[in-house]
Amino acid sequence: MPTISMFYGVLVMIFFEGASKHKMPHIHVRYQKHKASLAISDGKILAGSLPEKKLKMVQVWMDLHREELRANWTLVKAGSEPFKVQPLQ
Numbered sequence: 359m360p361t362i363s364m365f366y367g368v369l370v371m372i373f374f375e376g377a378s379k380h381k382m383p384h385i386h387v388r389y390q391k392h393k394a395s396l397a398i399s400d401g402k403i404l405a406g407s408l409p410e411k412k413l414k415m416v417q418v419w420m421d422l423h424r425e426e427l428r429a430n431w432t433l434v435k436a437g438s439e440p441f442k443v444q445p446l447q
Contacts, residue, residue, distance in 0.1 A: 359371040359372075359373045359386060360372060360373060360434075360439060360440050362385075362430060362440050362441070362442055362443050363419070363442065363443045363444070363445050364445060365415075365419070365445035365446040365447075366412075366415065366446065367389055367390065367412075368387060368388070368389045368412055368415065368416060369387065369388045369389070370385055370386070370387055370416070370419075370443070371385065371386045371387075371388070372384075372385050372386065372427070372430050372431065372434055372440050373386070373434055374431070374434040374435045382397055382398075382399065382404075383397070383398040383399065383427070383428065383431040384396060384397050384398055384404055384431075385398060385420075385427060387408060387412075387416055389408055389409065389412045392406070392407055392408050392409065392412070393406045394406035394407055394408045394413070396416065396417075396420065398420070398424065398427045398428060398431060401416070401417035401420045401421070415446060418446065419445075419446040422446075423443050423444070426441075426443050427443065429441075430443070
């Protein structure tokens with residue numbers, strides 16, 4: 359699963375599986391023992407959980423990079439490698 363960004367201990371990954379249980383565009387986020395899938399469209403959790411502060415941080419990052427995340431989804435859906443997205447600073 360390609361990591362597209364890392365910040366403050368958060369790993370953000372994106373990949374596409376044809377039989378994925380989340381058909382909508384989404385990212386995967388890991389922080390310590392926590393894992394979650396978040397919808398690219400609105401940052402809502404589709405599965406899993408994150409600590410509240412980290413979730414809000416990721417959602418702000420997603421707001422800043424929504425178009426890049428959509429472009430990455432298109433790439434991975436077509437079988438191409440996604441590009442890196444600038445971390446939250």
